Amino acid sequence: MRCVIARFPFDLTKSGVLESMKGVKPEEAFGASVIIGRRTYPVKQVGQVVTRQDRRDFSTGEVLRAMTQLGFTCRDLSQPVAPTRTLSPYLEASAMLGAPAAV
Numbered sequence: 001m002r003c004v005i006a007r008f009p010f011d012l013t014k015s016g017v018l019e020s021m022k023g024v025k026p027e028e029a030f031g032a033s034v035i036i037g038r039r040t041y042p043v044k045q046v047g048q049v050v051t052r053q054d055r056r057d058f059s060t061g062e063v064l065r066a067m068t069q070l071g072f073t074c075r076d077l078s079q080p081v082a083p084t085r086t087l088s089p090y091l092e093a094s095a096m097l098g099a100p101a102a103v
Contacts, residue, residue, distance in 0.1 A: 003066040005051050006058035012050065014070045020050050032060050035073040043067070043074070 002011050021036045029042040036046065044055045047063035064074050087095065 001066075001069060003062075003069065005047065005062045005066060006053055008051070008053075010051060010066075012066060012070060014072070017046075017050055017067070017070060017072070021046065024049055029077065032064055032074065032076045034064075034067045035075070040075075 001013065002009055004010070018036060021039075021041065024041070024045075026039045026041045027045050029040055032043040033040045034043055034046050035041075043060045043063045046067065047053070047058050047060075048055050050063075051058065064076075068074050
């Protein structure tokens with residue numbers, strides 16, 4: 001598949017990405033990540049290995065788009081998984097005061 005990353009065209013295949021990432025130890029992923037084989041890699045690490053460019057030259061979105069089109073599972077851990085429940089001002093004040101003491 002032909003894709004453009006950092007204004008350069010690349011002909012990427014799923015097997016080519018798998019071969020490139022073989023033997024590469026995954027770094028700890030804090031934000032967006034790609035699951036390749038049984039390992040989870042940060043998107044920037046995958047982009048650097050596949051394109052042989054510096055990580056500052058391309059965006060996370062460019063690599064995510066390319067990896068998704070190739071069929072890899074991509075996750076963006078910077079987005080909250082579930083919406084957080086907010087308390088009403090009354091319940092928040094009640095929680096701050098605590099439970100009444102037993103007499």
